[in-house]
Amino acid sequence: MGKADVNVNIWLNEKKRFADLFNGVLYKGKQVIRPEELEEISPLASVSIKNRVGKTRNMKKYRDIVMRWKNNATFVLLANESQDKIHYAMPQKVMLYDGMDYEEQIRNLWKQRMECQKQARRIGKPLEHLTAAEYLSRFRKNDRLIPIISLVFYYGSDPWDGPQDLYDMFRLEGSEEEKVVLEKYLPNYKINLVDAERMNEQEIKYFSEDLQVILTMLKYRHEKNELKEYINKQKRYFQNVDYETSQVIKVFLNMKSIPGETDERKVNVNMCEALEEMYNDAIKEGMEAGTKRKLIEQVMKKVKKGLSAEEISDIFEEDTEIIKKICFLNNLIVKIEFLVYYLLQYSQTEYFHLLHNTFYMFTFRK
Numbered sequence: 579m580g581k582a583d584v585n586v587n588i589w590l591n592e593k594k595r596f597a598d599l600f601n602g603v604l605y606k607g608k609q610v611i612r613p614e615e616l617e618e619i620s621p622l623a624s625v626s627i628k629n630r631v632g633k634t635r636n637m638k639k640y641r642d643i644v645m646r647w648k649n650n651a652t653f654v655l656l657a658n659e660s661q662d663k664i665h666y667a668m669p670q671k672v673m674l675y676d677g678m679d680y681e682e683q684i685r686n687l688w689k690q691r692m693e694c695q696k697q698a699r700r701i702g703k704p705l706e707h708l709t710a711a712e713y714l715s716r717f718r719k720n721d722r723l724i725p726i727i728s729l730v731f732y733y734g735s736d737p738w739d740g741p742q743d744l745y746d747m748f749r750l751e752g753s754e755e756e757k758v759v760l761e762k763y764l765p766n767y768k769i770n771l772v773d774a775e776r777m778n779e780q781e782i783k784y785f786s787e788d789l790q791v792i793l794t795m796l797k798y799r800h801e802k803n804e805l806k807e808y809i810n811k812q813k814r815y816f817q818n819v820d821y822e823t824s825q826v827i828k829v830f831l832n833m834k835s836i837p838g839e840t841d842e843r844k845v846n847v848n849m850c851e852a853l854e855e856m857y858n859d860a861i862k863e864g865m866e867a868g869t870k871r872k873l874i875e876q877v878m879k880k881v882k883k884g885l886s887a888e889e890i891s892d893i894f895e896e897d898t899e900i901i902k903k904i905c906f907l908n909n910l911i912v913k914i915e916f917l918v919y920y921l922l923q924y925s926q927t928e929y930f931h932l933l934h935n936t937f938y939m940f941t942f943r944k
Contacts, residue, residue, distance in 0.1 A: 587642045587658045588735065589826040591618070594735075596645060598786045603772060604731060607784035611656070615643045619655075623678035655726040662733055666740045669747060673767040676726050683723050688716040717913055733774045733796065733830060742757055743768040776801075785944065791815050792826065799831050811855050816849040824849055857925075877904045 581768040590596055593613035600611050621641040626634050643658045657675070664673060691706075698705050712718050717933040732738055741747045749756045773794045784794050791812050798805040809816055819827070827838055836852045873894065881892045888904050891898040 583823075584643070585825040586662075587862045588657075588729070589822045590658060590660065591616075591643050592822065595788060596656070596658070597681045598789050599731070599772075600727070600729065601782075602728070602784035602789065603770065611647055611649075615648050615728065616656075617648070619644050619646050622662045623675060623682055623880055625678050625681045625856070629844060633690070638676075639675055641675055641679075644679075653724045655724050657726060657728040658731055659728065660731045660733070664732070664734060664736060664738055665739045669741050669745065669767050669769050672728050672730065672769050673744065675703050676728060679726055680723055684717050684721075687718075687721050727770070729772055731772045731774065735775065735800070737776060738771060738773045740755060742771055762837065766804065787815070788823075792823070792830070794871055795827070796830055806832075806853070809850060813850055816853065818846045819849050823847075824852075827853075874904055874907075877901060878908050881908050 593616045596719055597611045597613045597616060599610055601607060606609070607895050621644050622638060623641065624636060624638045626636050641657050642660050646657045647654045657679075659668075659672065659675075661668075685778060691708075695705055696701075698935070708718065745761065748764070748930060750760055752760075777793060785793065795805070795808060795812075798808050827833070827849055831853075833852070834917055836847065836849070863881055875898070876894065880893065881904075885893075887902045888898060890896075890905075891901045894901070
């Protein structure tokens with residue numbers, strides 16, 4: 579897990595925010611899941627697998643966030659996976675995580691049952707009758723699992739173009755009729771994807787102010803002027819954000835640092851000042867990039883007139899080494915254009931002959 583994902587998970591791990599995320603996605607903003615009903619549990623899932631010779635291999639997987647939700651008398655596990663990059667095997671990954679969690683539940687239920695049997699034997703109570711099928715399954719007929727709902731919170735810049743269910747990962751060939759038959763019997767597994775930057779206004783309205791503001795901010799992160807305008811509109815919020823929110827803004831906007839930043843988590847941060855500085859730095863970088871681009875264009879014009887690097891350096895009062903690099907770049911571009919033009923004129927056999935001669939000419943030509 580990268581540092582960016584860690585900061586996003588710390589931010590989403592706050593129970594009120596976590597409940598708001600799931601209420602927005604599952605219940606369209608209706609406050610069904612309450613923070614006080616959530617209990618954070620270990621994100622570790624493990625299974626033991628035996629091979630043909632009976633040797634056991636342990637496999638462990640760590641989820642990003644897992645909460646147990648007590649809904650009246652029912653328990654539900656809510657899990658979240660944060661992604662800053664597209665994962666093209668995400669349906670299989672989520673299916674594996676969910677499967678390992680279910681396997682662990684089955685194992686724990688059986689372990690509890692065996693402990694109860696030992697306790698009953700110790701105090702002389704009658705033992706619970708278990709059928710041969712229950713022993714074989716290591717799961718009683720009346721046992722039930724806690725259901726798991728997993729979200730994938732994707733906050734990357736590129737639109738998600740990966741599979742959203744297991745069917746998208748299959749290569750199903752043949753006629754349409756054959757595909758219909760296969761899909762009828764092939765089990766599918768769908769991921770619950772939250773593509774944060776591309777949520778529409780109605781979807782964002784399902785969340786409370788905290789998530790609403792940050793998710794809307796994501797829509798403007800590539801447009802500095804629009805971002806600045808939005809920050810000014812939400813000045814009341816951005817002037818006083820908690821430490822975790824400041825860190826997630828830093829991740830979402832790809833900020834190198836926050837002015838006056840400390841590791842003191844109890845101190846709230848004024849992000850307006852930080853974002854204003856980021857905006858000014860972007861303008862300055864743009865102006866510097868424009869100046870450099872103009873210099874390159876002017877140097878190339880002088881090269882075409884036959885002036886040397888030293889002469890050009892004197893004209894523009896620039897470091898000779900920088901001018902030499904631009905001159906080298908110009909010569910390289912001319913040679914590539916020459917090579918591409920002539921390669922397009924010849925057949926495949928003539929191509930290799932010309933390629934050999936051309937490289938010889940470029941290598942030894944003064």
